[in-house]
Amino acid sequence: xxxxxxxxxxxxxxxxxxxxxxxxxxxxxxxxxxxxxxxxxxxxxxxxxxxxxxxxxxxxxxxxxxxxxxxxxxxxxxxxxxxxxxxxxxxxxxxxxxxxxxxxxxxxxxxxxxxxxxxxxxxxxxxxxxxxxxxxxxxxxxxxxxxxxxxxxxxxxxxxxxxxxxxxxxxxxxxxxxxxxxxxxxxxxxxxxxxxxxxxxxxxxxxxxxxxxxxxxxxxxxxxxxxxxxxxxxx
Amino acid sequence: xxxxxxxxxxxxxxxxxxxxxxxxxxxxxxxxxxxxxxxxxxxxxxxxxxxxxxxxxxxxxxxxxxxxxxxxxxxxxxxxxxxxxxxxxxxxxxxxxxxxxxxxxxxxxxxxxxxxxxxxxxxxxxxxxxxxxxxxxxxxxxxxxxxxxxxxxxxxxxxxxxxxxxxxxxxxxxxxxxxxxxxxxxxxxxxxxxxxxxxxxxxxxxxxxxxxxxxxxxxxxxxxxxxxxxxxxxxxxxxxxxxx
Numbered sequence: 001x002x003x004x005x006x007x008x009x010x011x012x013x014x015x016x017x018x019x020x021x022x023x024x025x026x027x028x029x030x031x032x033x034x035x036x037x038x039x040x041x042x043x044x045x046x047x048x049x050x051x052x053x054x055x056x057x058x059x060x061x062x063x064x065x066x067x068x069x070x071x072x073x074x075x076x077x078x079x080x081x082x083x084x085x086x087x088x089x090x091x092x093x094x095x096x097x098x099x100x101x102x103x104x105x106x107x108x109x110x111x112x113x114x115x116x117x118x119x120x121x122x123x124x125x126x127x128x129x130x131x132x133x134x135x136x137x138x139x140x141x142x143x144x145x146x147x148x149x150x151x152x153x154x155x156x157x158x159x160x161x162x163x164x165x166x167x168x169x170x171x172x173x174x175x176x177x178x179x180x181x182x183x184x185x186x187x188x189x190x191x192x193x194x195x196x197x198x199x200x201x202x203x204x205x206x207x208x209x210x211x212x213x214x215x216x217x218x219x220x221x222x223x224x225x226x227x228x229x230x231x232x233x234x235x
Numbered sequence: 236x237x238x239x240x241x242x243x244x245x246x247x248x249x250x251x252x253x254x255x256x257x258x259x260x261x262x263x264x265x266x267x268x269x270x271x272x273x274x275x276x277x278x279x280x281x282x283x284x285x286x287x288x289x290x291x292x293x294x295x296x297x298x299x300x301x302x303x304x305x306x307x308x309x310x311x312x313x314x315x316x317x318x319x320x321x322x323x324x325x326x327x328x329x330x331x332x333x334x335x336x337x338x339x340x341x342x343x344x345x346x347x348x349x350x351x352x353x354x355x356x357x358x359x360x361x362x363x364x365x366x367x368x369x370x371x372x373x374x375x376x377x378x379x380x381x382x383x384x385x386x387x388x389x390x391x392x393x394x395x396x397x398x399x400x401x402x403x404x405x406x407x408x409x410x411x412x413x414x415x416x417x418x419x420x421x422x423x424x425x426x427x428x429x430x431x432x433x434x435x436x437x438x439x440x441x442x443x444x445x446x447x448x449x450x451x452x453x454x455x456x457x458x459x460x461x462x463x464x465x466x467x468x469x470x471x472x473x474x475x476x477x478x479x
Contacts, residue, residue, distance in 0.1 A: 164376055208397065
């Protein structure tokens, strides 16, 4: 347990101290939300109607943007090899990394969402609904993204591929996140129905994400050793 | 002849060389019968002749989904049993499944124009098939991005299995999101609601398309095995030149 908490603290420290972590994501979120009125016009009634969808899309893209830092930095400096060979189960280790990643990139988005809701003319009730659905839904985005990050970790230009692999899998999260927000604002279905499905989706991804990511990383490990061999063989 | 005997690519090549001509012939004959029956089938009283698009649309949709099933089985073969041909089967199935899915989308779109008045509606079934196509393209992109075939196979296998778990969830979510398409009418517990005059050609086409998939898949697997042999020979030659 101490190893996992050490990993958690280390990742959070790295995210906070090495620049470009949480605040860049929030800044990107702000810019996306700022761009939307330029595209569709400054109609406040329309913005209020599609506000939850804009906030959800912005949060989705912002969390996607940070994903390539999730394991690739550890791959570059070699600490991923240590995690792979450690006695801690790899599934728990990557889950701890994803948790640290969500605390430093996902949670700031949730905190920023009410402020951005003001820009989109959302009333307090709608703002609370969007913030609540984001709080429940963004962990799912991070844990699904974890799979993509693990699959593309050793690729030189994995960023774009990562987005292509991960985005189709996030369709259900987006559907139920926006549906729950809209249910709280206009109805007619009760907020609880889509919201509890969103909770279920998050719980599923909390299980599938670390297991699949650990599988992907382990399968990559044999290759890491294989790529080392030509260098050893060089005369 | 068990599954493990097929692990030897040479045996697989010689077996498929014998089987493929028969399979291709049966596919051609069944397709001809199916097309003839479809052409002779009566028009729908509401939809007119456009109902004939169904004889291509429905089998393509089915094979698009079966393609992912084949890939998932092959992915299990790769990850669990390390079966050497499972990699090849998974890689060969992806473009074929994607092609059938695309065929389903295109024929559905052409059918939707006269019936619904538009090429595309954001209806639940259309949208989930579109997401399926995107996932096929993602798997193909992953295959093409990783140079080493063994490693690409394992990464694609993990992604395929994650997709296999997620596809029903996506399907359910999209159904919940919006639905306009007619409910399932061929396979139902209380019997089919389609008249036999249309049902029989449809079943012939389903069998013909399944055989077509099998033929294309086996041929693509043979090509992939030969391609890998060429790759290994080229690498050996490069190694020999470099003096290893």
